[in-house]
Amino acid sequence: MSALIEQPIEKSERSDQPPIVNDFTINVATVNGSGSQTANATIIRALFKMGIPVTGKNIFPSNISGLPTWYTIRVNKDGYTARRDSTEILVAFNSQTADADLESLKEGAVCIHPQDVVLKDKANRPDVIFYTLPVKQFVKEANVDVKLRDYIANMAYVGVIMELLGIEPEQVKAALQTHFKGKAKPVEINYNMVNKAAEYVRNNLPKQDPYKVERMNATTGKFMIDGNSAGALGAIFGGVSFVSWYPITPSTSLVDALNDYLPELRPEDENGKATYAVVQAEDELAAAGMVIGAGWVGARSMTATSGPGISLMTEFTGLGYFAEIPGVIWDIMRMGPSTGLPTRVSQGDVLKTYYLGHGDTKNICLLPSNMKECFEFGWRAFDLAERLQTPVFVLSDLDLGMNLWMTDPFDYPAEPMDRGKVLTAAQLKELQGKWGRYEDVDGDGIAYRTLPGNQHPAAAYFARGTGHNPQAGYSERPDDWENNLARLAQKHDTARTLVPKPAVDERAGAKVGIISYGSADPAVVEARDQLREAGIETSYLRLKALPLDETTREFIGKYDHVYVVEINFDAQMRSLLQLHTPEYATRLIAANKCDGLPLTAQFIADKVKQGEGKA
């Protein structure tokens, strides 16, 4: 590209546009492994510190370096955080995708790119405002170690965005300080680059676009975190004492967070001994086995994995369900089948996980939608697992788990830890040793257990996956078998009353219901506002757990149409809802999408409008 064309054209015409403040999406296109995460996190943190609602979503490849990656930053004064399809500001730092990225830009958008990212169609997009930067020259002048060059180069777009949008430089600096944990040298190197690029813009590239940011007050008292860290913190405040795991995207960072936070939050005891152990297993099968072993002995044990790992945990989940052993399994869902799109979001493990095992199994699944729930379910999962003596799944996903979300502070667990029905030696003495491991004394389907190491001579029982009677003795008797399964079903019904209740927002006059869960929530929230503007009032039920409960049945009963919004191909939750409420099966309309990306409000609104004949 010649320097001439890069000069701003038609400048005056555009600057007449009224400014668009705190409402746009930036799409940063870079090469995976080039260190753009630091640059993106810096922009997000700086905006957040200016009190402006912001979210970031990383659309990254399954690759260590070289493949394209996109990071979308949504700035929205109304606090909407869902992904949008359109981009107002493109940072085209990846020559592999630059042409396609430019093509997908809507009219009047902005494109920031380095001189050496040559855009074939630049001339054909007179509507787009281009800002071209001599990034190579900046890097050369910065005179840093070769290894750092790519990272530093990315800081150039931070500088441009800062200058063009009016982000406060102090906040950029503060963000870098947070990122580099206060280490002066990297902060300085990076900030110099930011500054250099900003200066260049100031002197050479007059602003032609209408986008800008203004300080707000919408983030005070909030912080930003990813769901895997929130979940790990929740587990720590849930008293986790044994973790076994096998690395898999997107769950790895949950265990990383455990390893980061545990030493600080659960320091060694007065004898200098650890109060927890994190063991990297040889595979997910072994990870699940260790969780079951530790849970049997009475530790609060957990693992974190994703779809392929869940498959390997199938047999152990069945054993845990049937031998009635607590354990917590986080599934940070990613896109299948098979290896699928391992770095893209999905809610495709709902049916599988609910029924994981062979024969008749049904598992408890918690469905967090936001950072507070990732934290809360992190500790609550242990209480439920020990109360119900069964494996409990937390179905998070890549979007929740790995992206940065704004959140209000978490709440310290309001209830003491519930260790469930465990008989001590003293209690056994009182019972004169008379007890049955699988005997339903209280009528809730939950029997009492003892832990190995209990010193009462009658404490022991034999845990097994084979048929057993209430005394845990081996049995193939038809009545023992049937009675036991019936008790397990009853226990599952008890679970219905113990798991978190759905969040319901009912609107007067609404004829349309929406049911959703997990990371689909922000898009639903935004879509409902759009639908209201279009004259469609909706009520909303957000599921927080499986098994489904009566609230959900009542909700469905009230609406002519209930759209089930989810991120999977087979409309899995809709199937479960139909099974739960066969009388309403035809009211439940699938509003599912499965393309590897977080849902947009637009998609949901269109789907509902279509269904309601208002498209």
Next chain:
Amino acid sequence: MTTELKAGNEKLNRLGLDKLDYKGRPSTLCSGCGHDSITSQIINVCWELGVDPQHLIKMSGIGCSSKSPAYFMNRAHGFNTLHGRMPSVTTGAMMANRELKAIGVSGDGDTGSIGLGQFKHLLRRNVPMVYIIENNGVYGLTKGQFSATADVGQKLKYAGTNELTPIDLCLEAVSSDCGFVARSFAGDAKQVRELLKAALSYNGTAVLDIISPCVTFNNHEDSTKSYPYGKAHEERIHDISFIESREEIQVDYDPGTTQIVQLHDGPIIQLRKLDEDYDPTDRGAAMQLLEEAHAKQEFITGLLYINQTRQTLSEIHNLPRTALADLPSEKLRPSKEVFDKLIGDLLA
């Protein structure tokens, strides 16, 4: 244990327990099955040593052999886990409470095929447990298929002739630097007993690969895993005796013919050399011995390898004596102050 020792009553062990207290449910295995004779030795040894059943866990995978834990020590918690997965469950259990003792019973199919990966990783981690493989060269419970330990040329009615090289589980164990590796024969009750005693005193994973004939599917005369073959061919590499405490070996022993191994909490293994000069603390020698036995088709038994220098997994993780399961909630859930500080940091 609360029961007091009733002085003079020889039927009671040091915990005041009768041998009957170490019994399990009646066995449902075929009569004459090698696995049952190993069960008897487990009962004898645990009673004799006064192993506290309430501090023991009995673990297994799936198979005829893996049913055995139901047939001994009713007073101990047991877990009949999944096929080949005893190691991972035991790892979790022993991490949750390092004061427990674990006896695991597996089969050659359970350990050598479906569970080989978990077996190797258990050894890498050195999880304290006695790991018994009741090795019959066949899948008993699924009725007569070859297992991975069957020797080349072995014949089974159901499965024909085995053409594949066997996996030697002792060799696998030694190569993983498992610190206690022994081979024995269910027909050699005394040796099984002495090895079991030593294994129970070993701090780490102790592997006992015990040839345990399947009388229903693999006990024909020319089977290398049969009683007749074992009886005719067993070659002990030494005579092993387990001695509970040092005071008991006042008797002079000749260092030329007797090797003494002191176990970590006091007991002693006395190995009286037979024909060959063999030092079980030498890992290279152990591998060589096994390789040679293989080549020469010899059935050697005894303590093949001992190494007491490795840390156990719970030691590596610096776990407390108190079971993780028994930690009170103040130790498990950080305080509100810690929480407030954390939230403050996140808000900063």
